[in-house]
Amino acid sequence: MFNGVRLLLFALCVMLMPAHARAEDGYDLWLRYRPVTDAAALPRAVERRGDSPTLRLAEEELTRALAAMAGDGRTRGPRIVLATSADAEIAALRLPTADLGTEGYLVRSVRLGNSPAILVTANSDIGVLYGTFALLRQLGTAAGIADLDLTSTPRIGLRVLNHWDNLDGQVERGYAGESIWDWWTLPEYTGPRYTDYARANASLGINGTVLNNVNAKADSLTAPYIAKAAALADVFRPWGIKVYLSARFSAPVELGGLPTADPLDPRVQEWWNAKATEVYRAIPDFGGFLVKANSEGQPGPRDYGRSHADGANMLARAVAPHGGIVMWRAFVYADTDPDDRAKQAYTEFKPLDGQFADNVLVQVKNGAIDFQPREPFHPLFGAMPQTPLMLEVQITKEYLGYNTHLAFLGTMWEEVLDADTMVQGAGSTVARVVDGSLEGHRLTGIAGVANIGADRDWSGSTFDQANWYAFGRLAWDHTLSAEAIAREWAALTFTPDPALVQPVTAMMMASREYVVDYMTPLGLAHLMGTGHHHGPAPWVADLARPEWNPVYYHRADRQGIGFDRTASGSNAVAQYAAPVAARYADPRTTPVEDLLWFHHLPWDWQMADGESLWGTLVARYDRGVAGVADMRRQWQTLAPLVDPERHAQTDAFLAIQQRDATEWRDASIAYWQSLNGLPLPAGAAAPAHPLEYYQSLAYPYAPGHPD
Incomplete structure (x- = not known):
C-alpha cells in the first residue's frame, strides 16, 4: 500500500513538472518553438484564405508555434494572413509575386482592410508553406517582425535527399540507427514519424526523397514495394515532397525473366515502359529514378557494350510521358582507369556531353574520389555544358568520424559551391553550373546522402542535425553563408542568446578543418580503414586492386609523399579548365590544402612560410587535435545554457573525438616516420605507442557497414 502511494505521488509530480524540465531528446530538431522573451509582440491570430491540405498544414504550424512561443503570455501583435497571390484582396496590393515561380514566397508587413497584418503569400500553396517556415525562422532567431519583408525563391529546382536505406532496415553509411522506413508494416501503417520527417524537410525546402539505397535491390520495383512507396508518397505530398526510387539496372532480368538488360533491346525497353506505367499508376506524382550503374559491382549498360547515355535515355523515355526524370x-568506381581513380568519371562522361535526354540529370559528387574530408572540386563541373549536372554531397559522415565527431559540413559545401571552374572565365562557379545559370539549363538539382535514421534524435547526435539543416538551406539558396546557417541553426536548436550562439557558431565553423587536420592534412585522402572507413590505416597495401589501398593515394616513401597528378604523373590536372590546371600544376600556386592531392613532394620541400613539408604536416596533425580539445573546453563552459541531456551527449562525443583525433595523429605520424626516418620537429610529442600497436587495432561491427 505504502509503495503504491509513493508511485502515485511520483506520477503526479512528473505530470506537474514544467515542460522544460522534461528530458530533451533532440526529436524536435530546429522546430522547437520555445517561449520567447517578448511574447506580447507575437502575432495574435492566424487567418487562412483558401483551403487545401498544404494551406491547412501552414495554418496548423503557425498556430502551434505561436501558442508555444507565447507560453502563458498574451499576444498583441498583428494577425498573420496566409493566402496565395490569386486571392482578390492580395492581388489588389500589386506585390512583386510574378517572379516567385511555383515555390518562392513573400512575407511582408501590409495593411489588409483597416488593420496591419503579416502577409505570407506565394503563387502556390506550397510556397505559402515555405513562407510560413521562413516567418517562424525569423521569430525563432529573435530577428524581429517589425516591417517584415522576406522574399525568396529556390535557386535549384530539385532538392533531394538520397536515403541509402536497405529493405532489411540497415542503412549503408548510416550512423543514426536503423532505417526510418518500416517496410514490414507499410503500407498499412504510416506512423507519425513519417509526417514529422516530411515537416522537417519542408521547413528547409527539401522537395524530394529517394527512399532506397543506390545499391538497389530489384524487389523495390515489385508491386508490394511500390504500394509501400505509394503510402509514403501520400504522407509526403501535402508537404511538397516527391518520392523517387533507386532502380536496379538488371531488374528486367531479375524480375521480368528477360535474358538481357541491354538498353537497346526492344524487350528491355518495353519492360521499363510498363514498369514506369505501373509505378505512376500507384504514385501519380512519382519523381523518377536514381541509378548507380557499372560502379562497385552494380550492373549497368556497359555490361552490354553500351554507354551511360544509352542506359539513362532508355529510362528517361520510360518516365518522360509521366513527367518523370532520371538521376544518373x-x-x-571500377578498375577501368588504372593510372588514377580520380580521372575515371571525367573519362567516361565527358565524351557523352550532349547525348543525354532532356529529362536526365548526371549526378556528380563534390569531388572526384569519394566524399573525403577535403577534395578539390570535381573536374566534370563545367566540362559538360550541354548536360545538366546535379551536385551530390554526403550529409552522413562516412569519412568524417561518423556521428561522434563534430564536423559541420556547411563549410565543405560552401567551399565546393564557391569553387571557380573558370570554363567561361572568372565567376564560372560550381554553384552556377549546378543552378543552371552558367549554361542555361532549366532542369537543376542537388542531392544529399541522408544522415537520418530511427534514433530518437534523427541523426545520431545533436550537431549532425546541423548538417541536415545546412544541406536544406544551401540547396534552397547557395548564396547563404555557412556561418549564417550555423548561427541560425544554433539559435533555433538551443537558444537565440548570443552567449550561446556566438561560441557554438565559432565551434561549428572551425570543426571540419580540425577533422581534415587530424585525418587527411595538406590534400591527403582515403587513408581510412578498409570497408568501415573508420580510424587511420595509411599502411594498408595488400588488397586485391591497387585503388582499394590507402598507399595508392598517398604514395609515400623515403623520398617524399603525395600523388603526382601533373603532366609528369597521371595528368589529372588536364581535366580542369586551363587556368585552373595551370594553378594546380605548380606546387607553388596550388592551394596548400590541396598540395599533396596534386603533387608528390620531398619531405624537406620548403613551404611558403619557410617550414619544411614534414614540419608542416606534423603541425597540422597537432592543430587538429588541439582544435578538438578547444571545442571540448568551450562546450563545457556552455553547460548553463544547454539542457543537461544534449549537453552531456555532446560532451561525451567530444571526448570520443579527442581520443580518436589523438589516435589519428599518433598512428599517422608513426607510419610516416617508419618511411622517412625523420625526427619529429622540435616541440612535437612522440606518438604514444609504436606503429605496431596502431596497426593491430581493429573495429569489428562498425556501424554503417552492412558487410
Whole structure:
C-alpha cells in the first residue's frame, strides 16, 4: 500500500513538472518553438484564405508555434494572413509575386482592410508553406517582425535527399540507427514519424526523397514495394515532397525473366515502359529514378557494350510521358582507369556531353574520389555544358568520424559551391553550373546522402542535425553563408542568446578543418580503414586492386609523399579548365590544402612560410587535435545554457573525438616516420605507442557497414 502511494505521488509530480524540465531528446530538431522573451509582440491570430491540405498544414504550424512561443503570455501583435497571390484582396496590393515561380514566397508587413497584418503569400500553396517556415525562422532567431519583408525563391529546382536505406532496415553509411522506413508494416501503417520527417524537410525546402539505397535491390520495383512507396508518397505530398526510387539496372532480368538488360533491346525497353506505367499508376506524382550503374559491382549498360547515355535515355523515355526524370550517377568506381581513380568519371562522361535526354540529370559528387574530408572540386563541373549536372554531397559522415565527431559540413559545401571552374572565365562557379545559370539549363538539382535514421534524435547526435539543416538551406539558396546557417541553426536548436550562439557558431565553423587536420592534412585522402572507413590505416597495401589501398593515394616513401597528378604523373590536372590546371600544376600556386592531392613532394620541400613539408604536416596533425580539445573546453563552459541531456551527449562525443583525433595523429605520424626516418620537429610529442600497436587495432561491427 505504502509503495503504491509513493508511485502515485511520483506520477503526479512528473505530470506537474514544467515542460522544460522534461528530458530533451533532440526529436524536435530546429522546430522547437520555445517561449520567447517578448511574447506580447507575437502575432495574435492566424487567418487562412483558401483551403487545401498544404494551406491547412501552414495554418496548423503557425498556430502551434505561436501558442508555444507565447507560453502563458498574451499576444498583441498583428494577425498573420496566409493566402496565395490569386486571392482578390492580395492581388489588389500589386506585390512583386510574378517572379516567385511555383515555390518562392513573400512575407511582408501590409495593411489588409483597416488593420496591419503579416502577409505570407506565394503563387502556390506550397510556397505559402515555405513562407510560413521562413516567418517562424525569423521569430525563432529573435530577428524581429517589425516591417517584415522576406522574399525568396529556390535557386535549384530539385532538392533531394538520397536515403541509402536497405529493405532489411540497415542503412549503408548510416550512423543514426536503423532505417526510418518500416517496410514490414507499410503500407498499412504510416506512423507519425513519417509526417514529422516530411515537416522537417519542408521547413528547409527539401522537395524530394529517394527512399532506397543506390545499391538497389530489384524487389523495390515489385508491386508490394511500390504500394509501400505509394503510402509514403501520400504522407509526403501535402508537404511538397516527391518520392523517387533507386532502380536496379538488371531488374528486367531479375524480375521480368528477360535474358538481357541491354538498353537497346526492344524487350528491355518495353519492360521499363510498363514498369514506369505501373509505378505512376500507384504514385501519380512519382519523381523518377536514381541509378548507380557499372560502379562497385552494380550492373549497368556497359555490361552490354553500351554507354551511360544509352542506359539513362532508355529510362528517361520510360518516365518522360509521366513527367518523370532520371538521376544518373557519375560515380563509376571500377578498375577501368588504372593510372588514377580520380580521372575515371571525367573519362567516361565527358565524351557523352550532349547525348543525354532532356529529362536526365548526371549526378556528380563534390569531388572526384569519394566524399573525403577535403577534395578539390570535381573536374566534370563545367566540362559538360550541354548536360545538366546535379551536385551530390554526403550529409552522413562516412569519412568524417561518423556521428561522434563534430564536423559541420556547411563549410565543405560552401567551399565546393564557391569553387571557380573558370570554363567561361572568372565567376564560372560550381554553384552556377549546378543552378543552371552558367549554361542555361532549366532542369537543376542537388542531392544529399541522408544522415537520418530511427534514433530518437534523427541523426545520431545533436550537431549532425546541423548538417541536415545546412544541406536544406544551401540547396534552397547557395548564396547563404555557412556561418549564417550555423548561427541560425544554433539559435533555433538551443537558444537565440548570443552567449550561446556566438561560441557554438565559432565551434561549428572551425570543426571540419580540425577533422581534415587530424585525418587527411595538406590534400591527403582515403587513408581510412578498409570497408568501415573508420580510424587511420595509411599502411594498408595488400588488397586485391591497387585503388582499394590507402598507399595508392598517398604514395609515400623515403623520398617524399603525395600523388603526382601533373603532366609528369597521371595528368589529372588536364581535366580542369586551363587556368585552373595551370594553378594546380605548380606546387607553388596550388592551394596548400590541396598540395599533396596534386603533387608528390620531398619531405624537406620548403613551404611558403619557410617550414619544411614534414614540419608542416606534423603541425597540422597537432592543430587538429588541439582544435578538438578547444571545442571540448568551450562546450563545457556552455553547460548553463544547454539542457543537461544534449549537453552531456555532446560532451561525451567530444571526448570520443579527442581520443580518436589523438589516435589519428599518433598512428599517422608513426607510419610516416617508419618511411622517412625523420625526427619529429622540435616541440612535437612522440606518438604514444609504436606503429605496431596502431596497426593491430581493429573495429569489428562498425556501424554503417552492412558487410
